[in-house]
Amino acid sequence: MNNLKQNITSIARKTAIALLVVTSVSGSALAAGGSIEGAPEPAHIDWSWAGVFGTFDRAQLQRGYQVYKEVCANCHAMDLVKFRNLSEPGGPEFSEAAVKALAAEYEIEDGPDAEGEMFMRPREPKDAMPAPFANNNAAKSSNGGALPPDLSLIAKARGHFSFKDMFMGRDGLTGGSNYLYNLLLGYEDEVPEYILAHDEHTNEMGKEADPNFTEEHFELGDSNFNNFFEGYKIAMAQPLDDDYVEYTDGTVATLEQQAEDVASFLIWAAEPKMEIRKSIGIKVLLYLIILAGLMYAVKRRIWENVRH
């Protein structure tokens, strides 16, 4: 009877655990995107900063800033990042003099002065990155009606925080950087075969046609096809290609290199405190683990002569 009781408990427990695993695994599978036959697999980059002890590669962040500055910043604002952040620890760590010079390349309206007039002055490290358009409407009208999103937090606003990353000891931010990397590499000149094949396939199955996979839907017009954008049609034209920038540190500017650099830079822009977060985290957890050991020893000592 006792055995039966234990068995039932253990079966119930195992079911609960199994279900928890199934739900979490399927949850992350869904998050990874559709499973259309023939679709290219998104790449998973081995980011230098992803692990528990991971830190940014300064040279990479500096290159990433260059890509952002010369390419992205033509359309995208980055309101939350200030020039001074570029010299702060845990980031690209440009020298303060370099940051002063970088900021001074742009002007900003200030004032009013003593006469009540607004005036233009060079930007200083305390100022934000310059926005390419005066306001959202100006940005839209210059971009065929689509609003280029602000890039300050884009790396945290895209991609999913997955169980797999957690179990692999990776920072949850990798979902966002992998997404950005794949997006930059995911452009196609024409609607690829696998998309149209998917439409035919659903027709053959006798299922209702998926309105997102018909030929009419993929008349691109002003938009572009991207394998990794939700709905596949993206307003942004392919922003990067081989040698779009000439790296000052001599690194060969392949498309992959630029995409990796700028994705890392955008992670830093979204989470500028990542390095200090992890380095303090290790100390905090070590402290707590030792404390837990001491607590356990004391607890055992107190309960030593009590049977319970």
Place this chain on the structure above:
Amino acid sequence: MSGHSTYVPKSNAGKWLEERLPIISLMHSAAVSMPNPRNLNYWWVFGGIAMFMLIVQIVTGIILAMHYTPHASMAFNSVEHIMRDVNWGWMLRYTHSNGASMFFIAVYIHILRGMYYGSYKAPREVLWLLGMLIYLLMMATGFMGYVLPWGQMSFWGATVITNFFEVVPFIGDDIRTLLWGGFAVDSPTLNRFFSLHYLLPFVILGVVVLHIWALHVPGSNNPLGIEPKTKQDTMSFHPYFTMKDLYAIVLFAILLFYFVFFNPNFMGHPDNYIPANSLVTPAHIVPEWYYLPFYAIVRAIPDKALGVAGMFGAILIMFVVPWLDTSKVRSAKFRPAYRIFFWIFVVNGLLLGYLGQVNTTDDFLGIHGITNLLISRVGTIYYFGFFVVILPVLGLIEKTKPLPNSISEAVLGVEGAAEEAAEMAVATKAKA
């Protein structure tokens, strides 16, 4: 909280205070001399952990409020100001946002422990009711807290939830307008949510005091579900349980700070890093994970008014559990059938949580022809069936196992208990 105190003030100041306000003996009886069953297992540590989390939330929240601006055009950036410019702001904010989740984890385990061991049964009904009130207040506080960063999920979550109130007959529209402070979710909504989000934790704290008071009258339940009879069945709260609770709190803090420092956005939604925009609806509006089972229930019921009633009913029905359960035996240890239904209830709750965040029309786990909606409905039926059918009926028909005579007999065996009792008697005599 009276009756257990062995506190005798030693200093003159202590005596002076004790005659005027016996607050020290009150605290002494609550946290030092209170007799606790000796056989409590580790499922009993989650009350202390929840208390710890409440304090973490209040402390971090008060500091965050010093830097936050509750205005539709400034809230999002003020949170980013905390993340980027306030000294240690990122740590406070991540601790607060992950702390909310951890608080709910602790409370969910605490509630389920109460259900497994029948802790809500007489004479602990008021204790249970106060606990449920805390849970309800937590739900409201958590919801309003999630609105404050004013991201897309904040805004649209607030829109969805406040629109639920529309179905209240006659005054639904007025309630909604009152919640909004206008005719849509906007700055006035954010402002009143901030005000209430600051207020409610202190209300929770007050109810926690009552909850502890209500605990100290009958004392803790225990895994056997039988009342302590002799002194032998209990141990004093301090140092035995203070130390055990502290150890558990440190272990729980390791879990909390793993998330804070190494995966701080895991339990959040990426869309909440996009500023609120009333013109762009997110593809999937998903509430915080701790509401997901109830969100699955509201979506499972085809009629909107009934769905909302079902969602609130799913929480409110927990209040009457002490009167739905007809079994005389408390602990599931001696209720073999209840134990099975209980674990199905737990799995069903996790399942509903999963279903609360997927498309209702998609296939369930990719099984062709079985939609998530269908499984949600089955889960909803089991959820309510557990309370209104299984709990009342099972208590009448279930063949329970025999209960032990006393806690110490169950722990030490009949002979061991007698031996220990004899030792204790000798010790008392020697003292006298």
